[in-house]
Amino acid sequence: MAKEMKELTSREESYSQWYNDLVVKAGLAENSAVRGCMVIKPYGYAIWEKMQAELDRRFKETGHQNAYFPLFIPKSFFSKEASHVDGFAKECAVVTHYRLKNDPDGKGVIVDPDAKLEEELIVRPTSETIIWNTYKGWIQSYRDLPILCNQWANVVRWEMRTRLFLRTAEFLWQEGHTAHATAEEAMEETYKMVNIYADFAENVMSVPVIIGHKSENERFAGAVDTLSIEALMQDGKALQSGTSHFLGQNFAKAFDVQFQTKEGGMDYVWATSWGVSTRLMGALIMAHSDNNGLVLPPKLAPIQVVLIPIYKGEEQLAEMVSHLTVIADKLKALGVTVKIDDRDNVRSGFKFAEWELKGVPVRLAMGARDLANGTIEVARRDTLSKEVVVLDGIEHFINNLLTEIQQSIYIRALKFREEMTTKVDSYEEFKQVLEEKGGFLLAHWDGSPEVEEQIKNQTKATIRCIPLDAPEEEGFCIVSGRPSRRRVVFAKAY
Amino acid sequence: MAKEMKELTSREESYSQWYNDLVVKAGLAENSAVRGCMVIKPYGYAIWEKMQAELDRRFKETGHQNAYFPLFIPKSFFSKEASHVDGFAKECAVVTHYRLKNDPDGKGVIVDPDAKLEEELIVRPTSETIIWNTYKGWIQSYRDLPILCNQWANVVRWEMRTRLFLRTAEFLWQEGHTAHATAEEAMEETYKMVNIYADFAENVMSVPVIIGHKSENERFAGAVDTLSIEALMQDGKALQSGTSHFLGQNFAKAFDVQFQTKEGGMDYVWATSWGVSTRLMGALIMAHSDNNGLVLPPKLAPIQVVLIPIYKGEEQLAEMVSHLTVIADKLKALGVTVKIDDRDNVRSGFKFAEWELKGVPVRLAMGARDLANGTIEVARRDTLSKEVVVLDGIEHFINNLLTEIQQSIYIRALKFREEMTTKVDSYEEFKQVLEEKGGFLLAHWDGSPEVEEQIKNQTKATIRCIPLDAPEEEGFCIVSGRPSRRRVVFAKAY
Numbered sequence: 001m002a003k004e005m006k007e008l009t010s011r012e013e014s015y016s017q018w019y020n021d022l023v024v025k026a027g028l029a030e031n032s033a034v035r036g037c038m039v040i041k042p043y044g045y046a047i048w049e050k051m052q053a054e055l056d057r058r059f060k061e062t063g064h065q066n067a068y069f070p071l072f073i074p075k076s077f078f079s080k081e082a083s084h085v086d087g088f089a090k091e092c093a094v095v096t097h098y099r100l101k102n103d104p105d106g107k108g109v110i111v112d113p114d115a116k117l118e119e120e121l122i123v124r125p126t127s128e129t130i131i132w133n134t135y136k137g138w139i140q141s142y143r144d145l146p147i148l149c150n151q152w153a154n155v156v157r158w159e160m161r162t163r164l165f166l167r168t169a170e171f172l173w174q175e176g177h178t179a180h181a182t183a184e185e186a187m188e189e190t191y192k193m194v195n196i197y198a199d200f201a202e203n204v205m206s207v208p209v210i211i212g213h214k215s216e217n218e219r220f221a222g223a224v225d226t227l228s229i230e231a232l233m234q235d236g237k238a239l240q241s242g243t244s245h246f247l248g249q250n251f252a253k254a255f256d257v258q259f260q261t262k263e264g265g266m267d268y269v270w271a272t273s274w275g276v277s278t279r280l281m282g283a284l285i286m287a288h289s290d291n292n293g294l295v296l297p298p299k300l301a302p303i304q305v306v307l308i309p310i311y312k313g314e315e316q317l318a319e320m321v322s323h324l325t326v327i328a329d330k331l332k333a334l335g336v337t338v339k340i341d342d343r344d345n346v347r348s349g350f351k352f353a354e355w356e357l358k359g360v361p362v363r364l365a366m367g368a369r370d371l372a373n374g375t376i377e378v379a380r381r382d383t384l385s386k387e388v389v390v391l392d393g394i395e396h397f398i399n400n401l402l403t404e405i406q407q408s409i410y411i412r413a414l415k416f417r418e419e420m421t422t423k424v425d426s427y428e429e430f431k432q433v434l435e436e437k438g439g440f441l442l443a444h445w446d447g448s449p450e451v452e453e454q455i456k457n458q459t460k461a462t463i464r465c466i467p468l469d470a471p472e473e474e475g476f477c478i479v480s481g482r483p484s485r486r487r488v489v490f491a492k493a494y
Numbered sequence: 495m496a497k498e499m500k501e502l503t504s505r506e507e508s509y510s511q512w513y514n515d516l517v518v519k520a521g522l523a524e525n526s527a528v529r530g531c532m533v534i535k536p537y538g539y540a541i542w543e544k545m546q547a548e549l550d551r552r553f554k555e556t557g558h559q560n561a562y563f564p565l566f567i568p569k570s571f572f573s574k575e576a577s578h579v580d581g582f583a584k585e586c587a588v589v590t591h592y593r594l595k596n597d598p599d600g601k602g603v604i605v606d607p608d609a610k611l612e613e614e615l616i617v618r619p620t621s622e623t624i625i626w627n628t629y630k631g632w633i634q635s636y637r638d639l640p641i642l643c644n645q646w647a648n649v650v651r652w653e654m655r656t657r658l659f660l661r662t663a664e665f666l667w668q669e670g671h672t673a674h675a676t677a678e679e680a681m682e683e684t685y686k687m688v689n690i691y692a693d694f695a696e697n698v699m700s701v702p703v704i705i706g707h708k709s710e711n712e713r714f715a716g717a718v719d720t721l722s723i724e725a726l727m728q729d730g731k732a733l734q735s736g737t738s739h740f741l742g743q744n745f746a747k748a749f750d751v752q753f754q755t756k757e758g759g760m761d762y763v764w765a766t767s768w769g770v771s772t773r774l775m776g777a778l779i780m781a782h783s784d785n786n787g788l789v790l791p792p793k794l795a796p797i798q799v800v801l802i803p804i805y806k807g808e809e810q811l812a813e814m815v816s817h818l819t820v821i822a823d824k825l826k827a828l829g830v831t832v833k834i835d836d837r838d839n840v841r842s843g844f845k846f847a848e849w850e851l852k853g854v855p856v857r858l859a860m861g862a863r864d865l866a867n868g869t870i871e872v873a874r875r876d877t878l879s880k881e882v883v884v885l886d887g888i889e890h891f892i893n894n895l896l897t898e899i900q901q902s903i904y905i906r907a908l909k910f911r912e913e914m915t916t917k918v919d920s921y922e923e924f925k926q927v928l929e930e931k932g933g934f935l936l937a938h939w940d941g942s943p944e945v946e947e948q949i950k951n952q953t954k955a956t957i958r959c960i961p962l963d964a965p966e967e968e969g970f971c972i973v974s975g976r977p978s979r980r981r982v983v984f985a986k987a988y
Contacts, residue, residue: 033571033627034564034615042559042643049560065536066543070528071617071648071664072587075594077527079602090594093566094605095617097588098652100569108573111588111614120605121528123565123589123617133527143839149536154565154648158592170565345637 008357010291015235019286023164026294026358028281036162036169043358044281046302048172051280052152054204054299055174058196064148064176069130071154072121077129080254084128087221091158093123093169123156128222128247128273131177132255139179139269141260146189147179155277165282166239166494173277179269181261183248186270187225190246193274194227197242205280206297206410207231207287208417209241210440210489212465217449220273224248230464230489232417233286236438238464238491241283244274282494287413288382294359295382297409298402305331305398306360307340308351310367317344320366327364327376330395336402356381361405362398382409423487427478430490434461440491444484446477454479455490464489502851504785509729513780517658520788520852522775530656530663537852538775540796542666545774546646548698548793549668552690558642558670563625565648566615571623574748578622581715585652587617587663617650622716622741622767625671626749633673633763635754640683641673649771659776660733660988667771673763675755677742680764681719684740687768688721691736699774700791700904701725701781702911703735704934704983706959711943714767718742724958724983726911727780730932732958732985735777738768776988781907782876788853789876791903792896799825799892800854801834802845804861811838814860821858821870824889830896850875855899856892876903917981921972924984928955934985938978940971948973949984958983 008025009017023029028044031037040048056066072095078085099115102108124130131149138144152174162168176193180186194211201209209229219226223245231241252258252268261267288295298304307328309320321342328338339360341351348365355363363379370376376394379386382405389397420439424430430443445451445463456462470486477484502519503511517523522538534542550560566589572579593609618624625643632638646668656662670687674680688705695703703723713720717739725735746752746762755761782789792798801822803814815836822832833854835845842859849857857873864870870888873880876899883891914933918924924937939945939957950956964980971978 030628030631032564033568033624034566037564037566039564039628040562042561045561046559048562065540067536067539068534068542068666070526070531070533071650072528072531074527075605076602078594085603091592092594093589093615094591094594095587096590096605098585100572100584100586100588100616108570109579111569111590121587122594130527134524134533137524156565172562 008291008293011234018291019282020164022285022289022293022357028285029164031164034169036159038164038168038170040172040278043302047284047296047300048278048281050300050302051200051204052174055196055200055276056152058200059150059174059176062148062192062196064150064178066151067149068151068153069127069134071124073124073127073130075120075122077133078122080129081222081250084222084254088125088157091160092125093156093158095121095123124153125155125157126273126275127151127153127155127175128177128251128271129255132251132257132271135177135179135269136255136257139257139259142181142262145179145181145259145269146185148176148189149178150174150176163282165278165285168278171278173275175273175275178272179252179257180272181259181267181270183270186248186272187246189272190225190227190244190274193272194229194242194244197229197244197274197276200276201229201231201241201280201283202410204297204299205284205287206406206413207241207283208410208414210465210467212467212470212489214243214465215449215452215463215488217452218463220245222247222250223273224250227468228465230491231283231287232413232420232440232491233283233494234416235286236420236492238440238489238493239279239283239286240464240493241280242274242276245272247271247273288409289359292353292384293357295409296359296361298361298406301359301361302337303339303355303358303360304337304402305339305362305364306351306355307338307364307366308348308355309340309342310348310365312368314344316368317342320371323371324364324366327391327394331398334395334399336395336399362401364398380405382412424478425475430455430461430478431459434459434490434492438492440464440489442487443478443490444475444486445488446480446482446484448480448482451477451479461490461492464491464493502785502787505728512785513776514658516779516783516787516851522779523658525658528663530653532658532662532664534666534772537796541778541790541794542772542775544794544796545694545698546668549690549694549770550646552694553644553668553670556642556686556690558644558672560645561643562645562647563621563628565618567618567621567624569614569616571627572616574623575716575744578716578748582619582651585654586619587650587652589615589617618647619649619651620767620769621645621647621649621669622671622745622765623749626745626751626765629671629673629763630749630751633751633753636675636756639673639675639753639763640679642670642683643672644668644670657776659772659779662772665772667769669767669769672766673746673751674766675753675761675764677764680742680766681740683766684719684721684738684768687766688723688736688738691723691738691768691770694770695723695725695735695774695777696904698791698793699778699781700900700907701735701777702904702908704959704961706961706964706983708737708959709943709946709957709982711946712957714739716741716744718744721962722959724985725777725781726907726914726934726985727777727988728910729780730914730986732934732983732987733773733777733780734958734987735774736768736770739766741765741767782903783853786847786878787851789903790853790855792855792900795853795855796831797833797849797852797854798831798896799833799856799858800845800849801832801858801860802842802849803834803836804842804859806862808838810862811836814865817865818858818860821885821888825892828889828893830889830893856895858892874899876906918972919969924949924955924972925953928953928984928986932986934958934983936981937972937984938969938980939982940974940976940978942974942976945971945973955984955986958985958987
């Protein structure tokens, strides 16, 4: 571990290498033998489980139910929604056979040519098609609506350039798919869910986000409107962290899902879909962590407090551990997750470095002097600051500290984003700020896909979103000079 | 629904059709557009989520951590463990291509022949191979052991004849994969996990099970020893409900996973794997349900108590609902899951039938007379019995009743199993009992795979297990007449 620590590349040296090092060395994930597919290791999965629990609770509180739909989608389903096929069916895993047989040459197994599927199956890249094909059987009348389903599942998109958590061929996610009687109700759902994502990002992940509409170019394939939350990473690049789509009647028409209205007529059903994925793990890591390792908000930390004895000899170790156990039990009683690191085969310095690397929010260390004085050393992971605190009532002190850290991490990320958000009023300024500083650029745009495309080709920056809370402001598109009514958010993005 | 109710085939008419009807009509699952793959509907998935939560807690309490491994396995991995390939790699979904393209004829999409994978990928039927290939990188020394990982995942086995929950091409499961320094420790883990499954089956599902060793013929492909839990369904057939495998050093040798022992030598790592799947849903349904629908044990019921107003006119409905809400709130405060069915567009009789179909353990109905008398009608789903109870302290009465129902369902299933378990001492008797009564047959067997095979071919009965608690008893194999030391359990099985 000490050796591994030294090998953690600094952010200044290479942000991208720092990220990869950190994901692997903190035990979050690693590449597998299958190109583009990752192994999510127990420590990383424990964080994902906490994310799942927080999101799932929010989904259920707003009336959603979980269900499960097939992994495979018949190839023909993708041709039914015209824009959807271009967006998703191209780079995908295709199942063509259903049997292997022994190689006649005696070595290993080969695909049995006699076991070819009549119609190829696609490993789901997203499930709108199979779900709307299913909903057709569930919906006859307005009384069957709304349907508010979510599924936690794996999906596969055959990405050529992959990065752990950020872009992998297989990833885990949740996808909500809802069906409504009116456009208004579906639109309300679309907004409700993007707001839940924003609440989760800000209050659980401590990551501030901008909520807004995607431009037409960046919209989900098959959507009428896409809302997203956009977060800013420490290197000044944006990361789209969740999306919520108003699908209009596109999928209902593609799969012929009509219902009898309250008034007795027939109409196509209105749809939404919305999702977040293990990509959130990437956002979490890149928003807060530093050159010593992960910085985790307490609400997502698998271990919130680590207790380390500073001792000489076995006897003192046992004594320290028994004192630390008393503190640990008091913390547990308050719902705090703790770990006593009583290993006797590594030094304290090694332990400190390891738990810093793993982002444990609070470290308690007790030495002989503390024991004599009735104190303990409290170290914060986020600020790397330390103080000596009296043991009396320590559990409440720590519990409050965890709340403070949760907020403090958020505020630091918010300040960073504010510093990294720049209003620009000309294309020259746009290019200069993008080059020298990065971050979010607020600029006027004429609303045309052509200008957006030109900016993207020339600078690699894209429109992250048209923020919901953007104030009206008369201005002129930085490229075309045509009038504009509000600024949109540009950035280079992951 | 009333119409659907009538269509629920009785168990006497056709057990198999009753099962299928019930799964579909109670809203648990349905067949999808993809052959052999099911859609798990919200009500069915809610039961599965409760199973997951109970199991996951037990896994974590015994030191296991969740992780996630890739969906795909390189074809060559399956050739590395000789018996494993025969057991699993034959009937499977094979991914051969990674791209579709527009059909030059203009209709839909076709597989792009230029996007053929160098090595085909198999959609995991079970993950021993990819996991042991991963563990190779995690294990160097005895200090890295044990590794106690579990994953919740989907798997695919290309079954030709599928039945909802019982046998589907894709199913959901958990698979534990552990690595140990000694055979003893791995064996201990194998027993520990099968005991956790038995505890879960009996105390959560209310399904009594026999724990035992599988015979060599029925062992998991790649295992040295397989333990299973075997449950008896109402039609006298057995259902294997969970397995725990001692894998010896087979996978460590196949993937060359060695470790430095405490003594300084090198040895191959010892392994276990263990799993239960959505098949448990089938066991749950077939163990308890009746011709009126599902019977759910309270610990797995998504709704434990349904409250139904018996009213005339809108005003009375509102009054009843307000009274029922008070009761519902008291129940919720005790952790009971409740639903008030205040629909005004269906009759009470329809509601009664619907919640019976869905297996809600307790139904409370309040009519005008109850309101006057300060009483409520309490109906048990398991016995279909009713009584009128005073409202004072009703929440404690119901809470105790739920505990009683949980036990009562178990005892009924246990009695049924006892009645359906027969000691037989000749092959003639064996065949007669199997034909006329079914159930578990306890018979002497000489331990040879040949006799087992003969019995299977002639009667379709298989050895379900060699029970852990089978008493020593001298006897003679019912087929070969050779001496035997204990009876084993035979049955026809799902």
